[in-house]
Amino acid sequence: MESAFHLPGPAPSRTRTVAFAGVPLSVAELSGEDMRALLAALRARPDRASPAARARAVAAAARRFLDRGDPLRRRALAALPALTGFSQAMIEQALPRAFGPLRERDLLGVATRRSSPAVDLVGIVSAGNLPGVALAKAALALAAGAACLVKTASGEPLLAVLFAEALSEVDPSLATSLAVLWWEGGRGACEAEFLRGADSIIAYGSDAAVGALRALAGRKVVGHAHRLSVAVVRLDVPRAAPPPAEAAALDVALYDQLGCLSPQCLYTVGGSLAQRAAFLEQLARALGELDRRLPSGARDASQAVAVRRLRDEYEWRALGGEPVSLRGGAGWTVIDDPTAGFRPSPLHRTVIVRRLDALEQLAAALGEWLPRVESVGMDPWPDPEAAAWIARRGVPRVAPLGSMQSPGLDWRQGGRDPMAGIIQGEIA
């Protein structure tokens, strides 16, 4: 049985078994006093290596998950499908995306770009089931010289634990700066001590979850609430090749569209009806192909019904004579709705393809959703003028189609500096 914790120092005095999505994991049970002691141990860590040495060690630990023969990677691949609900093939896609960016040079570059010193102890509250959501922040915190306590999410309680294990093998001294734990969020003396004792809290989750943490821990919480992404396919500019439907399909399919960088809506801009129809056809074919190569994961009844409800709506609107249409397979849906506008998708590879006459209509089409947009994917790429125009609308990330889900460490998630919550002082 895998453990859902990795603590520096002695083993916890009490553990129990908890089933995560039916998978039993050993969980450490910490009282408030235990948590105080853990935080004190993290603060008293012996490691005082140079930033370069720390970045080198973190990068070396991360590389183990890129090595096909590494036993830690094999353990991640064995456990994560059942824990997260993603298919095995998806986990294989997720690991290089989680660990690939943790390169020594990039860690050092981002972690030392600002002159402010790191806080002493960063708390990270992870959420959801995307593998390794908190890893980049934990890696940056360690590279910057902070100690770090990661509270994992029920949807993915393992990968940060395995990373801590890797780090303790690569650099036992630096590993004394990292603790990974799961506990049931929202209650208990353990959580209260954690929120009180950490210097800053980087928190992921819904608006409600982040808001609740902020109410308890105040301004030291740097929140990353749920966000959404869209993509733009320009048919109104000269192009050397047809738009890359396969790239768009990959952005939609990765993490079954559950990520904040997953495009929920694709906008074609201008172009002829034939161009648009060809793109839709290719997109549908590519999603169908991906459904075989990169199978979609588990969906519960409410998620399946949410997708079906949208499909039913568009099927009946089409039967009623509206110029909309629907293509779909067991694990994917492409809806052609040539009106501008936006509505959030029920996800699980359900994408609405809308149409704009000109790129400048994008902000109006997104309307009240614009402030929640994390990323806009674009094709063709590069298009510096369009990218700058989108960035000026407050969108933190503009990326080429096919790379929407591969942000670097310098990703300004939620519009914030990547070191927010890791270095001292408030930074935008």
Added chain:
Amino acid sequence: MLSEVREFIAAPVPGRFGELALRVFRFQFERNEPYRRFCEQHGRTPQQVDGWTQIPAVPVSAFRHAELVCSGLPTGSVFLTSGTTQGVERRGRHHVPDPSIYRAVALDHFRRCVLPDGLRPRFLVLAPALAEQPQSSLCQMIEWLGADLGAAAPEVFIRGGEVCAEPLRERLREIEPTGEPVLLIGVTYAFLRFIDGCRADGVRFRLPYGSRIVDTGGTKGRSRPMSRNGLLRAFWETFGVPGYAVANEYGMTEMCSQFYDDAVLNHFRGRKRDRSKLAPPWVRTRLVSARSLAPVARGERGLLRHFDLANVGSVLALQTEDVGIETGEGFEVLGRAAGAEARGCALLLESFAQ
């Protein structure tokens, strides 16, 4: 076709259900244009369907987007669904070309499930009057029930969407000593509001023996959530009506027939069993997987799919989003398969659906 259905409802022959359902399906395929296109799109025409379970089921949301009515029939009545915050803002329209069929099924199954002892109680209504909401199928049904099965004209205690709590309390106080059983019927959230008010004021009633309660619609986010058992306890505490005299109605605007808990019927027949929703003889219900829409194995949860002959003028096969499980001679409704939680970090449609 209408007369054949009317005859079946008047004297059901269970063995004939499948054959009649297939003939109603053929009739609807020929006369209901959007339904025909739907069937063709799914490759399920009358030539390709050999059993009633294969009749293509229309999602209930389709009534918001298409006029699902058979041509060549009288105009009859049109009932509107309540508003929705999901998707395109439209209310569903259910055409009922022959309201006499709707009336017949409403009366017959209510009598069977709620008044099996032939009681003619006074109707006290916690739903809007038909005059206030003429396009509500529920209001129409209650109007018919009160007029045909009640001891006197139904007395309505909702005006302008508000529960008339004080007049109802007064009326209940008058009824308590008479010994004459009454039937309280209405929407669940209105009952809850009235009960909350009574609890706050320490008011309780002991309605005469034989009194009944029929509630419908659930709380639908309009009041605090309460379990079925909690509600039954609240009915007992506030009205003195025991659980065996309470029947929850399950129905929908898009469907002419209704289902009721079998609790009253079981009590009347001296049977002890868990309550389940009972279908009338002209309705069959199947459970299907939310993901594949294929039938689920017995004992598994699934989405309810109804086949209602009384829907002869529109579409008889309806796919709901209600999750149920087979129990006893019927099924139990476990709730709506909605309100999906975000598993990742993306905003999703359902977060904003309520």
